[in-house]
Each structure stands twice: as C-alpha cells, then as structure tokens.
Amino acid sequence: MKIGYVTDSGSDIDAIYADKIGVKVVPLTITFSDEDGVVYKEDRDFDLDSYYNKYSSVDDFLAKTAQPTPHDFFVAYEELVKEGVEEIIVVTLSSGLSGTINSARLGYNMLKRKKVEVKVHLVDSLHASYAEVLLIEEGLRLQKQGLEGEEIAKRLREHVSKFKIYILFPSLKYLRKGGRISVTKYILGTLLRKRPITVVNKEGKNEVAGSATNTDEGIHKILEMTSEGFTRFPKQVIIIHGNNEDYAQRMEKQLREYFDDVKIRKKCTGVTISAHTGPDVVALISEF
Incomplete structure (x- = not known):
C-alpha cells in the first residue's frame, strides 16, 4: 500500500x-507589523533572510502566524x-x-x-x-x-x-508578548538581564524551565537538563537557531564536549517558531 x-x-x-x-x-x-493587510505564506518562495532583517531595520517589529x-x-x-x-x-x-x-x-x-x-x-x-x-x-x-x-x-x-526540546530565548520580551510571564517578572528579569529557558512539556505546551545570564551559561543549562545531569544522552540532536550561526556553533561546541558520539544537525528556524521566540533564539531538540 x-x-x-x-x-x-x-x-x-x-x-x-x-x-x-x-x-x-x-x-x-x-x-508583519510593518505591512498592513499583506499576508504571506511560509512556503518555498518565502524570503527568510528579508524577514530576519526586519528585526534590525523595523522598530518594534513583530510577526504573527x-x-x-x-x-x-x-x-x-x-x-x-x-x-x-x-x-x-x-x-x-x-x-x-x-x-x-x-x-x-x-x-x-x-x-x-x-x-x-x-x-x-x-x-x-x-x-x-x-x-x-x-x-x-x-x-x-x-x-x-x-x-x-x-x-x-x-x-x-x-x-x-522520546523527544525533548529546550529553548533559550534572547530576552523576556517575546515571552511577555505571548502572555507567558507577568509584567512584574518581566520587569525584574529585564533588570537582572535574565534570559529565559523553556521546555515543551508532555501536553505539548511551552513552559519556563529556568534562566541564564548569558548564552553560554544558558546552553550549558540546556545540556544539563536534557541529559538529566549528564547521565542520560540522546542518540541524535538538532540545533535550532534564529538566524544566528554563532549561537549554533557555540552549542555544537559544548555538545561535542559533553555528549560523546551524538549525531548533530543544525537548522535555522522559520517564521512559525521565531515569531514567538524572536531572533537569536537557540534551541536543542533531542531524540532518545
């Protein structure tokens, strides 16, 4: 069949x-917030580079899916x-x-x-x-x-x-816009320069799992949580990034240091994900 x-x-x-x-x-x-009435399809003809450029060229740019x-x-x-x-x-x-x-x-x-x-x-x-x-x-x-x-x-x-996904957000801004944290937590976290880490739970929803003060610390925490304290290792992982190859490489470096013989692939995420995380996000999808 x-x-x-x-x-x-x-x-x-x-x-x-x-x-x-x-x-x-x-x-x-x-x-897009800067293009009233224009609707795009996230298909093979969609210009992903132009989309990511909007985050730096358009004030308070937002995308909705x-x-x-x-x-x-x-x-x-x-x-x-x-x-x-x-x-x-x-x-x-x-x-x-x-x-x-x-x-x-x-x-x-x-x-x-x-x-x-x-x-x-x-x-x-x-x-x-x-x-x-x-x-x-x-x-x-x-x-x-x-x-x-x-x-x-x-x-x-x-x-x-058998999957586990952890996401390191570039800031609290997009969690706040999505209504996932309170105004108080947003202000406090911003003052402390915290970067949130979320996990996709068993119900398929995104929830806060921790925070970090910088990218490398956040990546290390993601690896630690993924492996349950470096005791359980996936057979393959996918590094997902929001048009930031540097963050992806930094995650790959730590993966190769802590996770022996794991298959690693990297992928720049599209609008469906980054519209809710913002650019410069880095995430780890693990399959056990």
Whole structure:
C-alpha cells in the first residue's frame, strides 16, 4: 500500500529535502507589523533572510502566524491521491501550541465528503520544528519494514515521548508578548538581564524551565537538563537557531564536549517558531 506524508511549515523542513523524501508541506500564513493587510505564506518562495532583517531595520517589529486552512490540507491530500497514495500520515505542530491539527482533521472531512478512497492518519507531534521531521523520518524507516499506515501512525504517536526540546530565548520580551510571564517578572528579569529557558512539556505546551545570564551559561543549562545531569544522552540532536550561526556553533561546541558520539544537525528556524521566540533564539531538540 502506497503511503504519503504531509506536514506543516512549522516543521522547518527544507523544501529540497521535503521533495527528496516525498513530503507535502502545508504552509502557515504570516503577517508583519510593518505591512498592513499583506499576508504571506511560509512556503518555498518565502524570503527568510528579508524577514530576519526586519528585526534590525523595523522598530518594534513583530510577526504573527496563522494555522493553515482546512482547504490547504485538502489540496495536499488531493495531490497525494492523484499520485496513487492510498494512506496519508499527517504530522503536525503540537496541539498545545497551534490549532493546525484541527485544520488537518477538517481537511480530511472535506476529502471524505467527496468520497475519496484514502485513509488519513493524524499524528500530533506535541512538539514543533524539526521534531516533526524526525517523526516523518521514523515513519519512513518503519515503512521500509513493511508496516502499514495505521500501525506507523500508532508507533509515531508513541515515539513522541522520546523527544525533548529546550529553548533559550534572547530576552523576556517575546515571552511577555505571548502572555507567558507577568509584567512584574518581566520587569525584574529585564533588570537582572535574565534570559529565559523553556521546555515543551508532555501536553505539548511551552513552559519556563529556568534562566541564564548569558548564552553560554544558558546552553550549558540546556545540556544539563536534557541529559538529566549528564547521565542520560540522546542518540541524535538538532540545533535550532534564529538566524544566528554563532549561537549554533557555540552549542555544537559544548555538545561535542559533553555528549560523546551524538549525531548533530543544525537548522535555522522559520517564521512559525521565531515569531514567538524572536531572533537569536537557540534551541536543542533531542531524540532518545
């Protein structure tokens, strides 16, 4: 049985890689504070460099994202059906962070109303960014073993628990704008020059896990928390950064010092993530 895969642009998957492994990417939409009424799609044609430049060239710049519509998913499903796919596995952003999985479900309902013979299996990643890609890679591995879509999706939902994501924010500003800390904590933290560290919890929501006074200290704390005091090490990690290769390299240096033989990949995150973290964010996705 031919199986197809769909994810959203919050996965940070590269368009060329998505094409290579046969994944349809449904884009989220984006609006900018300096461009009233203009709506962008976070697709392969989106200019990520220009977006990041806005943080330094536009005063109080903010970006906002919106989940894809059910029709966006419906179109992706139809494309796969035309390619002969009989089962579709959809891996989405955490339901604790976005309503994207609801759009994916409604898109499937639209497909069923057309009486299209295809099974769609939804997988809530309960995470974000490249954790979604890691799930798809695991799905492709299971597919090669001869498993069918329903069983693959079941195992992927179980596999979600093997991920851990810690994020070092550049400042408290974006946590405050997102309503995740109080005004009092924001003022105090700003005065103390604190940089918050968050973790994606079991419900797929972002919560404060600690703080640091500088980037290197924050990276060290993330490695310490990830490894539970350097006693438990992941089999692979993805360094996610907000257009700051220096921070990514500094994290990689510490990883190679403390985590022996771990597979490391680096990825600049797109708008879906950085709109909520700000630029210069650095994060670690670990798979155990």
